[in-house]
Amino acid sequence: xxxxxxxxxxxxxxxxxxxxxxxxxxxxxxxxxxxxxxxxxxxxxxxxxxxxxxxxxxxxxxxxxxxxxxxxxxxxxxxxxxxxxxxxxxxxxxxxxxxxxxxxxxxxxxxxxxxxxxxxxxxxxxxxxxxxxxxxxxxxxxxxxxxxxxxxxxxxxxxxxxxxxxxxxxxxxxxxxxxxxxxxxxxxxxxxxxxxxxxxxxxxxxxxxxxxxxxxxxxxxxxxxxxxxxxxxxxxxxxxxxxxxxxxxxxxxxxxxxxxxxxxxxxxxxxxxxxxxxxxxxxxxxxxxxxxxxxxxxxxxxxxxxxxxxxxxxxxxxxxxxxxxxxxxxxxxxxxxxxxx
Amino acid sequence: xxxxxxxxxxxxxxxxxxxxxxxxxxxxxxxxxxxxxxxxxxxxxxxxxxxxxxxxxxxxxxxxxxxxxxxxxxxxxxxxxxxxxxxxxxxxxxxxxxxxxxxxxxxxxxxxxxxxxxxxxxxxxxxxxxxxxxxxxxxxxxxxxxxxxxxxxxxxxxxxxxxxxxxxxxxxxxxxxxxxxxxxxxxxxxxxxxxxxxxxxxxxxxxxxxxxxxxxxxxxxxxxxxxxxxxxxxxxxxxxxxxxxxxxxxxxxxxxxxxxxxxxxxxxxxxxxxxxxxxxxxxxxxxxxxxxxxxxxxxxxxxxxxxxxxxxxxxxxxxxxxxxxxxxxxxxxxxxxxxxxxxxxxxxxxxxxxxxxxxxxxxxxxxxxxxxxxxxxxxxxxxxxxxxxxxxxxxxxxxxxxxxxxxxxxxxxxxxxxxxxxxxxxxxxxxxxxxxxxxxxxxxxxxxxxxxxxxxxxxxxxxxxxxxxxxxxxxxxxxxxxxxxxxxxxxxxxxxxxxxxxxxxxxxxxxxxxxxxxxxxxxxxxxxxxxxxxxxxxxxxxxxxxxxxxxxxxxxxxxxxxxxxxxxxxxxxxxxxxxxxxxxxxxxxxxxxxxxxx
Numbered sequence: 001x002x003x004x005x006x007x008x009x010x011x012x013x014x015x016x017x018x019x020x021x022x023x024x025x026x027x028x029x030x031x032x033x034x035x036x037x038x039x040x041x042x043x044x045x046x047x048x049x050x051x052x053x054x055x056x057x058x059x060x061x062x063x064x065x066x067x068x069x070x071x072x073x074x075x076x077x078x079x080x081x082x083x084x085x086x087x088x089x090x091x092x093x094x095x096x097x098x099x100x101x102x103x104x105x106x107x108x109x110x111x112x113x114x115x116x117x118x119x120x121x122x123x124x125x126x127x128x129x130x131x132x133x134x135x136x137x138x139x140x141x142x143x144x145x146x147x148x149x150x151x152x153x154x155x156x157x158x159x160x161x162x163x164x165x166x167x168x169x170x171x172x173x174x175x176x177x178x179x180x181x182x183x184x185x186x187x188x189x190x191x192x193x194x195x196x197x198x199x200x201x202x203x204x205x206x207x208x209x210x211x212x213x214x215x216x217x218x219x220x221x222x223x224x225x226x227x228x229x230x231x232x233x234x235x236x237x238x239x240x241x242x243x244x245x246x247x248x249x250x251x252x253x254x255x256x257x258x259x260x261x262x263x264x265x266x267x268x269x270x271x272x273x274x275x276x277x278x279x280x281x282x283x284x285x286x287x288x289x290x291x292x293x294x295x296x297x298x299x300x301x302x303x304x305x306x307x308x309x310x311x312x313x314x315x316x317x318x319x320x321x322x323x324x325x326x327x328x329x330x331x332x333x334x335x336x337x338x339x340x341x
Numbered sequence: 342x343x344x345x346x347x348x349x350x351x352x353x354x355x356x357x358x359x360x361x362x363x364x365x366x367x368x369x370x371x372x373x374x375x376x377x378x379x380x381x382x383x384x385x386x387x388x389x390x391x392x393x394x395x396x397x398x399x400x401x402x403x404x405x406x407x408x409x410x411x412x413x414x415x416x417x418x419x420x421x422x423x424x425x426x427x428x429x430x431x432x433x434x435x436x437x438x439x440x441x442x443x444x445x446x447x448x449x450x451x452x453x454x455x456x457x458x459x460x461x462x463x464x465x466x467x468x469x470x471x472x473x474x475x476x477x478x479x480x481x482x483x484x485x486x487x488x489x490x491x492x493x494x495x496x497x498x499x500x501x502x503x504x505x506x507x508x509x510x511x512x513x514x515x516x517x518x519x520x521x522x523x524x525x526x527x528x529x530x531x532x533x534x535x536x537x538x539x540x541x542x543x544x545x546x547x548x549x550x551x552x553x554x555x556x557x558x559x560x561x562x563x564x565x566x567x568x569x570x571x572x573x574x575x576x577x578x579x580x581x582x583x584x585x586x587x588x589x590x591x592x593x594x595x596x597x598x599x600x601x602x603x604x605x606x607x608x609x610x611x612x613x614x615x616x617x618x619x620x621x622x623x624x625x626x627x628x629x630x631x632x633x634x635x636x637x638x639x640x641x642x643x644x645x646x647x648x649x650x651x652x653x654x655x656x657x658x659x660x661x662x663x664x665x666x667x668x669x670x671x672x673x674x675x676x677x678x679x680x681x682x683x684x685x686x687x688x689x690x691x692x693x694x695x696x697x698x699x700x701x702x703x704x705x706x707x708x709x710x711x712x713x714x715x716x717x718x719x720x721x722x723x724x725x726x727x728x729x730x731x732x733x734x735x736x737x738x739x740x741x742x743x744x745x746x747x748x749x750x751x752x753x754x755x756x757x758x759x760x761x762x763x764x765x766x767x768x769x770x771x772x773x774x775x776x777x778x779x780x781x782x783x784x785x786x787x788x789x790x791x792x793x794x795x796x797x798x799x800x801x802x803x804x805x806x807x808x809x810x811x812x813x814x815x816x817x818x819x820x821x822x823x824x825x826x827x828x829x830x831x832x833x834x835x836x837x838x839x840x841x842x843x844x845x846x847x848x849x850x851x852x853x854x855x856x857x858x859x860x861x862x863x864x865x866x867x868x869x870x871x872x873x874x875x876x877x878x879x880x881x882x883x884x885x886x887x888x889x890x891x892x893x894x895x896x897x898x899x900x901x902x903x904x905x906x907x908x909x910x911x912x913x914x915x916x917x918x919x920x921x922x923x924x925x926x927x928x929x930x931x932x933x934x935x936x937x938x939x
Contacts, residue, residue: 052424055391059398064453066402070589074410078401080453082417084446092442139426151427153884186438187424188390 028178034197037103039131040181044194045097047090053189057086086189093190096183100137100154101129104198105161111203112173115331117298118207121165124176124200128152129159141182149182168204171294171338176200205334208302209295213284242266269308269325277323278304279312294337301337305330315340352853353432354419358382359850361416362843369408374400379842381416386849390423418443475515475712475733477560479526481677484712485660485689488768489780490730493554494714495562496807498725500548506726508716509760512736512748513562513728515713517579523619524677526695526710533578539568539597547598552810555588562713564598571595579709591810601746607707615707615740618699625679626696630703640706640741647700648754651693655686658756660771660779662687693751694735707740711748716763722804731783732764765790863925864916871932878939888914902938909935 032044049057060082067075105125106113116122130137136156143149144166154160168174182193242255245265255266280300285293297313304311305325312323313333321336362382365375381396397416404410421439422432430438476483495513499506518526539546547564561567561574561582568576571594574584580601607615637643662685678696681688688696694710701708715734717726736750753760759767768779769787779787789795829837872882872891880898882891892910896903909931916928 052391056394059394063398063401070402072402072405074404074407075402077450077454078404078410078413078417080450081414081443081446082398083453084449085417085421085442087449088442088446092445184426186426186442187421188426189424 047192089189114202122202208299211296487733513714518710652754
């Protein structure tokens with residue numbers, strides 16, 4: 001029982017696995033280059049018999065040899081029929097993929113519209129369409145890994161959108177792995193598959209981590225370091241706009257004029273002038289590593305945004321994002337956090 | 342509960358498989374291997390597709406008529422339905438897909454069949470000699486070309502009480518050839534079966550078991566007058582063992598041999614048949630026999646005079662006789678035996694046997710040619726005799742009044758070495774003289790035989806092979822599994838295996854049918870049935886659609902009853918997923934009412 005040897009063997013196996021998959025990826029990148037839209041064809045479809053197919057093909061050949069040796073025309077015809085079914089399976093299986101059109105859903109935006117936090121599932125949408133009016137696609141399986149394939153079928157000329165999920169494990173721009181499109185139609189004797197890369201991306205925000213702002217600083221007046229409070233000296237609540245009414249809003253804040261104009265139930269939003277505007281920086285969380293600080297900043301952005309406070313952000317090496325409100329501003333801040341390097 | 346877990350509708354394969362089992366009772370299918378078809382059907386029902394395919398493959402080689410062929414094509418259709426890539430598809434979709442595949446594979450089938458036909462595999466007119474071994478006709482050269490065939494012909498194990506035998510005692514009779522057209526000796530086709538058992542009191546009984554290699558023939562081999570208890574094997578009056586099933590596999594059969602009976606009257610027909618010679622053929626031989634007959638009145642004396650003539654005159658025993666000067670396209674015109682006796686004087690056993698039989702017949706002595714094997718190699722390890730194809734031989738039997746049929750072997754007079762020392766020794770001597778007709782494998786075998794110790798290795802290998810076959814077969818030559826079969830037959834339970842398999846099939850089939858129906862709650866069954874009816878009107882449930890959404894969509898198609906459809910959907914989903922137990926009869930009534938409005 002030489003555990004050292006076993007470890008070394010495991011290491012070697014891992015090395016080979018990594019080496020092999022890297023080789024495969026390089027080969028695939030040449031063979032099926034990443035594009036946002038792809039129509040499957042000879043160059044991009046691979047086909048091999050399944051284990052069952054190997055058994056059927058081999059068995060039919062054996063029966064044929066026996067039939068020839070025994071000079072049994074009935075058995076010869078039957079084995080030829082089985083062999084014919086096996087060979088036909090190759091064509092039908094290939095046809096069940098060829099011509100299928102795959103497209104990433106929002107491929108044209110410079111930054112993906114898909115957003116999520118680290119640890120959530122990043123969702124990608126692939127649209128499949130059958131170009132020919134006469135050709136249907138049955139029993140397709142679509143997914144990112146062999147274990148998480150989803151069944152899809154397409155009527156002639158139809159199209160279908162499939163949502164595929166991947167767990168986001170790091171912040172930043174997450175590129176989806178290569179897709180697996182697979183079919184074993186019609187009898188499971190052959191498996192045709194393709195590995196298109198549709199350049200699908202998702203922006204992953206840091207995972208919010210609950211943390212407190214240092215209390216000393218939170219009450220301290222503005223300074224050159226730490227969180228700054230930009231105090232508006234007017235001393236009045238400033239009306240900054242309307243937003244949709246949400247249950248729980250004070251009835252005094254309801255914009256009755258807007259309701260009278262037929263704009264629906266709206267809530268007036270004010271900025272309390274006395275309320276400070278907040279500029280979040282890295283220096284608020286000293287003694288932590290950058291990723292943790294980003295997670296804490298994310299939490300603070302979400303918290304202040306929910307409570308309707310104006311927040312800005314200054315990241316090391318980048319410009320200052322002026323304090324602001326609203327969903328778009330929140331995403332702007334989170335995007336800056338996600339993409340900070 | 343995920344609706345996709347259940348196949349839509351009834352599973353058609355199960356009743357079809359049960360029907361296929363019942364079809365086996367039909368007379369046209371009774372020859373088919375039920376022990377393969379029934380397991381195949383069971384596997385089909387249980388969705389063990391690969392195993393079902395293997396059973397089907399094994400059964401297909403038994404297909405002999407087009408009726409059985411179409412039966413297996415039907416089984417293939419069921420298998421294809423089971424192999425459908427979407428196991429949850431309805432039976433109709435599976436059937437359509439399977440039929441489509443079979444239809445489109447027909448062109449491929451035609452191509453493959455054309456290739457096979459083009460290869461001429463089915464032409465029965467060109468069987469190679471090496472496949473047939475000893476054939477049922479004898480022409481000059483038909484035996485001598487087997488000399489290069491080193492394949493095994495048979496192995497023989499004698500009973501323990503048998504006296505020591507010498508190779509010269511072993512004449513393995515195969516066929517008796519009585520018809521002669523001047524060129525070819527052939528069988529008289531009419532068989533006269535002798536169904537009597539071996540005489541119990543005969544002296545000199547030999548008991549042994551023959552393991553015969555398959556040569557696609559209808560006869561077996563034995564010594565002297567052979568009797569066998571092998572089923573479907575009959576004994577002809579001439580002593581041939583004829584079997585009604587072609588020897589396609591190695592067979593093993595017990596034989597009891599006795600010396601030919603002494604006081605045997607010769608039937609008029611048989612006498613005439615064994616005296617017939619082609620008219621006007623071989624005049625020189627006839628003249629010579631006529632003059633010899635005047636010297637010897639006694640039949641036996643005449644026969645031994647002829648044999649002495651062979652040994653005293655300059656006759657040569659050779660594999661390559663000088664070819665006859667004018668091989669005529671019409672046999673019978675050439676005086677082949679004249680050429681042999683007076684001109685070439687060279688020949689192999691078939692030349693001598695043919696000439697001797699002709700001469701005896703010309704002299705009025707009934708005579709016939711016997712083909713088979715002579716001699717063999719004794720294996721000291723297991724104590725059996727091994728006979729190879731090159732031991733093929735032809736000899737003569739002559740009938741003397743008061744004595745019966747007697748064996749005469751001209752080869753023993755011309756080339757006594759071949760009979761006494763064995764084929765290998767004689768071949769080794771031939772190989773020294775002229776090795777032109779011996780092929781490479783034969784020469785290699787002869788060369789190896791001279792190597793000390795080789796014979797021992799060969800014997801050991803042969804003994805190992807033979808022991809292996811002994812292990813597989815029981816003493817009666819049946820496969821060992823048939824011991825159980827015999828025991829069952831003794832108990833009067835011949836059909837027990839088929840009944841057990843049929844019962845298993847029925848059990849599996851009914852269970853599968855029952856469970857596919859009852860695995861759903863009654864309400865869900867109701868909904869699935871409704872879904873089936875709606876599907877016919879293009880209103881079936883779509884993928885990922887809830888019951889509620891489905892019913893609402895159906896309602897939108899018939900606005901007059903939209904509210905009722907919606908409430909049905911609520912009732913259904915509440916009954917299916919809600920906490921309480923619902924009464925299906927209420928829902929059933931509602932479903933019926935709504936279906937009428939469609």
